[in-house]
Amino acid sequence: QSALTQPPSVSGSPGQSVTISCTATASDVGSYNPVSWYQQPPGTAPKLIIYEVSIRPSGVPDRFSGSESGNTASLTISGLQAEDEAHYYCSSYRSSSTSYVFGTGTKVTVL
């Protein structure tokens, strides 16, 4: 069972903003275990869209943003577009066990 919990689904109309939460025990989310986020459109491999909580790799639109507060990391998609419809996963590195864990995943639907 994953140690990172995400809502199963979120939805929004084009142009709106949606936020996906990623909640963990204190050992998984914190200063020394930065959260990353991945986008997985249907039938494709996941793609990194946020790392170290809030940094976007080159080429990722700035409508994707990340933040963290306490034991919860969040991904916000501003100005939702049809192409943003996908599954989104958070991930964290557990330094205590040198292992990685993924969140349960969230399906984003553009209405």
Added chain:
Amino acid sequence: QVHLQESGPGLVKPSETLSLTCTVSGDSVSSGGRYWTWIRQPPGKGLEWVGYISYSGSTSHNPSLKSRVTMSLHTSKNQFSLKLSSVTAADTAVYYCARVAIAARAFNIWGQGTMVTVS
């Protein structure tokens, strides 16, 4: 441009060993600052981290897989591999290889994935 490509049998019998190889181009498996990882996704389900092998050959794997996982580097071919023993139907999944940039601790390059069915 870094590219990862998985290869291996698409069908494995129960109790046998699943073997997959990831061929890397545009980077070296011996380069410092990298973890070479395996991630899987059962049909219709979420992502599960399987394990990684570092550029120096040290490994770490998902505790839920117990001691069934073996990972290796093949530097002369610029490849790394996964062996998963004693497979069951629960190991049926799309298997992805991916590169971790250790400094960012994120999976920044992914292969396209390969489906493995245990039956």
